[in-house]
Amino acid sequence: MSSRGAAARLITSIGLLATAGCLGTPTPLQPNLSGSVGVPHHGVQTGAVQLPVRGPGYMRLRPRSLKYWGQPRLVAAIQRAAARVAKEMPGGKRALIGDLSARHGGKIPGHHSHRTGRDVDILWYVTTTSGAPTYNPGFIHVESDGLAKLHGAHAGPDFLQLDVPRQWLLIKDLLENPDANVQWIFASRNVEALLTDYARALGESPALIWHAETVLLQPGDSSPHDDHIHVRLACLPDESVRGCEGGGPYWNWLPALPVLPALGDRQLDSLGADDPLAASSAARVIDRLLLEPAQPMARHVVGE
Ligand SMILES: [Zn+2]
Numbered sequence: 001m002s003s004r005g006a007a008a009r010l011i012t013s014i015g016l017l018a019t020a021g022c023l024g025t026p027t028p029l030q031p032n033l034s035g036s037v038g039v040p041h042h043g044v045q046t047g048a049v050q051l052p053v054r055g056p057g058y059m060r061l062r063p064r065s066l067k068y069w070g071q072p073r074l075v076a077a078i079q080r081a082a083a084r085v086a087k088e089m090p091g092g093k094r095a096l097i098g099d100l101s102a103r104h105g106g107k108i109p110g111h112h113s114h115r116t117g118r119d120v121d122i123l124w125y126v127t128t129t130s131g132a133p134t135y136n137p138g139f140i141h142v143e144s145d146g147l148a149k150l151h152g153a154h155a156g157p158d159f160l161q162l163d164v165p166r167q168w169l170l171i172k173d174l175l176e177n178p179d180a181n182v183q184w185i186f187a188s189r190n191v192e193a194l195l196t197d198y199a200r201a202l203g204e205s206p207a208l209i210w211h212a213e214t215v216l217l218q219p220g221d222s223s224p225h226d227d228h229i230h231v232r233l234a235c236l237p238d239e240s241v242r243g244c245e246g247g248g249p250y251w252n253w254l255p256a257l258p259v260l261p262a263l264g265d266r267q268l269d270s271l272g273a274d275d276p277l278a279a280s281s282a283a284r285v286i287d288r289l290l291l292e293p294a295q296p297m298a299r300h301v302v303g304e
Pocket of ligand 1: 111114119120121230
């Protein structure tokens with residue numbers, strides 16, 4: 001396709017999106033909307049796949065829950081990362097996977113986001129205080145020393161500790177996975193420090209550590225995420241055209257957005273001859289999508 005043809009197609013798509021307004025809901029009248037549609041706290045999804053109850057290195061925290069639907073690349077990323085941890089660090093317990101989204105997205109109990117198939121909660125890998133891997137009994141809170149005090153009905157030891165090596169490897173795989181394209185990993189500052197200190201001691205590349213420090217974030221407007229990580233994938237360029245809205249920065253290591261030649265007034269006039277207003281509006285949208293540099297880290301992000 002010529003670059004002009006690509007531009008025309010993109011304008012058409014954006015125009016159709018504009019007509020969808022804020023509805024953002026795929027319907028027979030909005031066939032252009034598909035996949036992850038809308039922002040994580042206000043959206044839906046189509047084409048979701050269900051995370052199997054268990055697989056190599058992981059299992060669902062709630063086997064019978066209906067909230068294990070996500071976009072295919074999210075489900076694949078979870079499976080890949082957990083399998084890598086199990087393979088490279090045998091002898092551990094499975095990662096316990098919390099909620100993804102409902103099959104068709106939308107609001108689910110207990111979450112503000114998790115509506116568009118790009119979010120998942122994963123419980124910590126933990127060991128006993130003597131270092132033996134054990135199952136995480138639930139959403140236990142890890143402190144700055146890596147220990148989590150157990151309360152109430154939990155039988156057994158008083159404390160468990162974050163299994164830093166396995167936790168780091170899981171996150172490393174999510175970051176290195178070329179298909180995952182992680183936008184955020186919400187986690188407490190304490191846990192981030194434990195993980196990145198460990199990565200430095202391990203001799204991981206400065207680029208990978210910087211990457212991790214960039215996406216690891218303690219949310220300012222929800223729980224500090226000291227009891228699990230919450231992984232959110234970014235919208236990819238083709239997904240953005242189909243209705244995916246990132247609601248945050250587009251990191252410069254994510255797949256490059258298509259570079260189109262600047263459109264002159266004459267080209268815009270010819271593309272939008274029937275509706276010049278729509279054409280210039282579409283051009284502004286394209287400018288925003290294609291020409292803006294990576295935005296600074298959002299001050300407010302939606303976590304849980
Ligand atoms: Zn979450």
